[in-house]
Amino acid sequence: MIRLRSEHDERLVELADRILAAWRGYSDPEAFIFAETDGEPHNTITPIARMRDGQFELDLVLRNNITTEEHPMGVYHPHKELHHIKKENIGLIEVMGLAVLPARLKGEMAKLAQVLAEGGDPAGDPDLEKHAEWAKELCSRYSFTRENADGILQKEIGAVFARVLEHAGVYKCDEQGRAAFLRFIESVR
Numbered sequence: 001m002i003r004l005r006s007e008h009d010e011r012l013v014e015l016a017d018r019i020l021a022a023w024r025g026y027s028d029p030e031a032f033i034f035a036e037t038d039g040e041p042h043n044t045i046t047p048i049a050r051m052r053d054g055q056f057e058l059d060l061v062l063r064n065n066i067t068t069e070e071h072p073m074g075v076y077h078p079h080k081e082l083h084h085i086k087k088e089n090i091g092l093i094e095v096m097g098l099a100v101l102p103a104r105l106k107g108e109m110a111k112l113a114q115v116l117a118e119g120g121d122p123a124g125d126p127d128l129e130k131h132a133e134w135a136k137e138l139c140s141r142y143s144f145t146r147e148n149a150d151g152i153l154q155k156e157i158g159a160v161f162a163r164v165l166e167h168a169g170v171y172k173c174d175e176q177g178r179a180a181f182l183r184f185i186e187s188v189r
Contacts, residue, residue: 001095002060002185009056016058020045022188023062031180032075033170034066042066048092061095062184064170078164084130085160090168099161109157113149134160 002019006012023043027035035043048059066075078086086101093100112131115122122128122135134156138144142152166172171181 001062004058004060005052005055007055012056012058016045016047016060019060019188023184026184026187028180028183031171031176031183032066033064033180033184037066046092046095048096059095061092062170076168076170079167082160082164082167084134085157086164090165094165094168099158101157101161105157109150109153113144113153114146116144116153117146117149119144 004012004015006015023045024041025035026043027033033043035041042064044063044065046061046063048061050057064076067073068075071077071079073080073087077089085105088102091100108127108131111125112122112128112135115125115128116135116139121132123132128135138152138156142148144152169177171177
């Protein structure tokens, strides 16, 4: 994400437009960023605008929708092993640091908490079978009871959601990701 601030909205918009134009045409194969493949464009920006302390502030979230055989919904989309919790696209709310989880989880997690507290197997329940592998892994780390099951599941949903967000960013927060991000920034003229 790129954050721009200015007291002058026209200058901010001009710079944001320059960044968008650069990003739409930007490729960096070393970072697995391709502006387009087979004529399909991949790069766009999600803007988040606000007024803060008397200045215009604009966050530009760099997005890329490239897909692969391994990740047919998108390389920077929640990966298949996490779909039991979050299959939907990462949106503005998540980018801003908040979690919006699917409504279906409320009922599923209540039912899963009960099954785990009773020592049952969610694999036999059509509503819960998608959570069976995850539940098996959780049972290897926790002893579920009626008193603790809801709390454990809430904590572990948060951990899964954090993994979802790891896949969402085009640039990772590591040395390689920062170097790749700087290559893009240096390309903006």
